[in-house]
Amino acid sequence: MSMATRTDTRSSAPHIADSHDLIRVHGARVNNLKDISVEIPKRRLTVFTGVSGSGKSSLVFGTIAAESQRMINETYSAFVQGFMPTLARPEVDVLEGLTTAIIVDQERMGSNPRSTVGTATDANAMLRILFSRLGQPHIGSPNAYSFNVPSVKASGAITVERGAGKTKTERATFTRLGGMCPRCEGMGAVTDFDLSALYDDGLSLNEGALTIPGYSMDGWYGRIYRGCGFFDPDKPIRKYTRKELHDLLYKEPTKIKVEGINLTYEGLIPKIQKSMLSKDVDALQPHIRAFVERAVTFSTCPECDGTRLGKEARSSKIKGKNIADVCSMQISDLAVWVRSLDDPSVAPLLTGLQHLLDSFAEIGLGYLSLDRPAGTLSGGEAQRTKMIRHLGSSLTDVTYVFDEPTIGLHPHDIARMNDLLLQLRDKGNTVLVVEHKPEAIAIADHVVDLGPRAGTEGGEVVFEGTVEGLRASGTLTGRHLDDRASVKPSVRTPSGVLEVRGAGTHNLQDVDVDIPLGVLVVLTGVAGSGKSSLIDGSVSGRDGVVSVDQGAIKGSRRSNPATYTGLLDPIRKAFAKTNGVKPALFSANSEGACPACNGAGVIYTDLGVMATVESTCEDCEGRRFQAEVLEYTFGGRSIADVLAMPVAEAEEFFGAGEARIPAAHKILQRLADVGLGYVTLGQPLTTLSGGERQRLKLATRMAEKGGVYVLDEPTTGLHLADVEQLLGLLDRLVDSGKSVIVIEHHQAVMAHADWIIDLGPGAGHDGGRIVFEGTPADLVTTRSTLTGEHLAAYVGARPGLSRTP
Numbered sequence: 001m002s003m004a005t006r007t008d009t010r011s012s013a014p015h016i017a018d019s020h021d022l023i024r025v026h027g028a029r030v031n032n033l034k035d036i037s038v039e040i041p042k043r044r045l046t047v048f049t050g051v052s053g054s055g056k057s058s059l060v061f062g063t064i065a066a067e068s069q070r071m072i073n074e075t076y077s078a079f080v081q082g083f084m085p086t087l088a089r090p091e092v093d094v095l096e097g098l099t100t101a102i103i104v105d106q107e108r109m110g111s112n113p114r115s116t117v118g119t120a121t122d123a124n125a126m127l128r129i130l131f132s133r134l135g136q137p138h139i140g141s142p143n144a145y146s147f148n149v150p151s152v153k154a155s156g157a158i159t160v161e162r163g164a165g166k167t168k169t170e171r172a173t174f175t176r177l178g179g180m181c182p183r184c185e186g187m188g189a190v191t192d193f194d195l196s197a198l199y200d201d202g203l204s205l206n207e208g209a210l211t212i213p214g215y216s217m218d219g220w221y222g223r224i225y226r227g228c229g230f231f232d233p234d235k236p237i238r239k240y241t242r243k244e245l246h247d248l249l250y251k252e253p254t255k256i257k258v259e260g261i262n263l264t265y266e267g268l269i270p271k272i273q274k275s276m277l278s279k280d281v282d283a284l285q286p287h288i289r290a291f292v293e294r295a296v297t298f299s300t301c302p303e304c305d306g307t308r309l310g311k312e313a314r315s316s317k318i319k320g321k322n323i324a325d326v327c328s329m330q331i332s333d334l335a336v337w338v339r340s341l342d343d344p345s346v347a348p349l350l351t352g353l354q355h356l357l358d359s360f361a362e363i364g365l366g367y368l369s370l371d372r373p374a375g376t377l378s379g380g381e382a383q384r385t386k387m388i389r390h391l392g393s394s395l396t397d398v399t400y401v402f403d404e405p406t407i408g409l410h411p412h413d414i415a416r417m418n419d420l421l422l423q424l425r426d427k428g429n430t431v432l433v434v435e436h437k438p439e440a441i442a443i444a445d446h447v448v449d450l451g452p453r454a455g456t457e458g459g460e461v462v463f464e465g466t467v468e469g470l471r472a473s474g475t476l477t478g479r480h481l482d483d484r485a486s487v488k489p490s491v492r493t494p495s496g497v498l499e500v501r502g503a504g505t506h507n508l509q510d511v512d513v514d515i516p517l518g519v520l521v522v523l524t525g526v527a528g529s530g531k532s533s534l535i536d537g538s539v540s541g542r543d544g545v546v547s548v549d550q551g552a553i554k555g556s557r558r559s560n561p562a563t564y565t566g567l568l569d570p571i572r573k574a575f576a577k578t579n580g581v582k583p584a585l586f587s588a589n590s591e592g593a594c595p596a597c598n599g600a601g602v603i604y605t606d607l608g609v610m611a612t613v614e615s616t617c618e619d620c621e622g623r624r625f626q627a628e629v630l631e632y633t634f635g636g637r638s639i640a641d642v643l644a645m646p647v648a649e650a651e652e653f654f655g656a657g658e659a660r661i662p663a664a665h666k667i668l669q670r671l672a673d674v675g676l677g678y679v680t681l682g683q684p685l686t687t688l689s690g691g692e693r694q695r696l697k698l699a700t701r702m703a704e705k706g707g708v709y710v711l712d713e714p715t716t717g718l719h720l721a722d723v724e725q726l727l728g729l730l731d732r733l734v735d736s737g738k739s740v741i742v743i744e745h746h747q748a749v750m751a752h753a754d755w756i757i758d759l760g761p762g763a764g765h766d767g768g769r770i771v772f773e774g775t776p777a778d779l780v781t782t783r784s785t786l787t788g789e790h791l792a793a794y795v796g797a798r799p800g801l802s803r804t805p
Helices: 002-011 056-073 123-134 220-227 242-250 268-275 286-295 311-315 323-328 331-339 344-362 379-391 411-426 467-471 476-480 531-538 568-579 639-643 647-653 662-673 690-701 720-735 747-752 776-782 786-796
Strands: 022-028 036-041 045-049 092-096 101-104 152-161 167-176 189-193 254-258 261-265 296-300 399-403 430-434 446-451 460-465 496-503 511-517 520-524 545-548 602-605 613-616 708-712 739-743 755-760 769-774
Touching (some): 022 056, 036 056, 036 446, 036 460, 045 411, 056 092, 056 101, 056 399, 123 344, 189 268, 220 254, 286 296, 331 344, 344 379, 379 399, 379 411, 411 430, 411 786, 446 467, 460 476, 467 476, 496 531, 511 739, 520 531, 531 739, 545 690, 568 639, 568 662, 647 662, 720 739, 720 747, 755 786, 776 786
Parallel strands (some): 045 446, 101 399, 520 739, 520 755, 545 708, 708 739
Antiparallel strands (some): 152 167, 189 296, 254 261, 602 613
């Protein structure tokens, strides 16, 4: 009877719950969005496209995903919310039909030196359980195989109950075996200090002997060293006794009292280890990183041979391999090894581990190893590593938000990524993708094109519909969707070569290559073939080489393009000179700051667990400066007027007439050259898109003295129309006598090259060799490599034909 009832229910009219099939956004005004409204179909794949800076990320991440996360956070108790980031409601009138949003962005994975690919994806956790069950000899729990858990030994008195209220005190010893190597503390490397880089031993502390950044005798360090009583601050360091020198350099944390204040004294070396060496070297400020590179030598730990593990963990093996051997294997090989294990007692664990390792291969990361430090992954690799945990997820009706998932992918790998996005959609999820690549736009069920231009000229929906509709729409994206670059009819002649001999970094197999100088060289190959290893290991460190990588630029919400590029310095000096006052008055972070908002332009009101409210400062009306400062003008403009100018207008303003400042004009020219003419000088760095940040970095690095420029995927975040402008910039660099080496997957850049070096044929140990060297025309003619096939298809295809993925 109940079955019949169920059948009747199914055959009736559609349920009202099934009518909620759209995400509705009305009146979105986040960043540069101009009160836009858009309806996005659920359980479909929607691609958001448009030039860099047109408002794609503001709509997808800043509005839809941000509101979904904020509403989920509000379901937790006030106590739990106190530990979570407080999110303000996006500036939008109506948001309906939202589902749980899972964001998979390009943020680099944490630069914690203890984090590896294995620890970040739960693969290490599964392997530790596996070894604790099957490893011979058996040494203990999964913690005994973790390089982040130290061994602990303790002894003392314990109280044992003997029944009827009787107790007896007994002496006991407690041990807990951890997997951490005691010599390097699980870091895999040991550090040695060059003491001459820490201090000048001919001087006393009071004479400024210490040469460590931030260690000045004028502040608290001076008080501590003068008041600790362990040594004489007026005696030259070379005259210290052995005990005094030990106390200065190595003393354990010790409580002391200085001028009636309780303080902790600690030797220089443990203090440096905690404050500087516990972080990833690349994440340090430039002057501190320079000090660390000068003063500290890192060498492989002699005890654990870089495996990070103690001898007990290394002694326990399965089929002749310990956990360190297994983690150092290429993931595709590790998957084969795991399949060879057959033990019913751990069958579910083996199944889960196999699925996880297969996901790595499926997503194109089979060339990594689990012991690879997470901080060394590129933005694209980090994003795909985060994707892995979602591939096997049993969640449905979730909104997945991707930020350019094809970044760092060779055209050969893009088809595979497309399949994964479609898999997520076919499980009943809504997939939102911010993307520029035509191959990825082609698979969309629905397309939202923002524009028409960038910055203040963007922020509008210029097209909504199907891919075919976009192609015929006449928008900037529609017009460029079928763009094809042709191979250059003639190429430049090299002025010399940069010799690389016996390169063996990571997976490179003793590579010898001559990189031509004075021309545009493109390095290509599938992801993981060894391109970055060749550049980082054999080219970047040389004299005269300026390297622009994908690393994030650092800056708070007070930083802007004018402060980051150094543009504000000549402008402040010019204002000060014209008006006869101090340059510090023209800094919103110094004396000229509005006292009400401290130069931020906005007042932040902290409402505890509720979102921090941001309101424009009433005193300065968001202009960040004191009223008196704004009365000083230069060329008829105040400092606030200058910071509100777009780069293109400022370039004109400072380039001629009474407001001419050659130093500022030169920086503004570089910003315009990289396509940032629409960005205002005072726009906070935190509001710039990924593509804009990378181009800002490129403009800054272009000022450095160097004959060879190395660019790592400069088309990241660039719209098809912006790629032409980038090619023009690369040509101007080469024509000015520079050598330009570009790591790139974009076929338009390959076709524009004078010389191509193709690495491969595959990834990981299947790559690491040079498979082609020559001109783009030769590569297209021979089609001898994967890159050659895709480049030939790209330059030979005609608009209207289906694209080769």
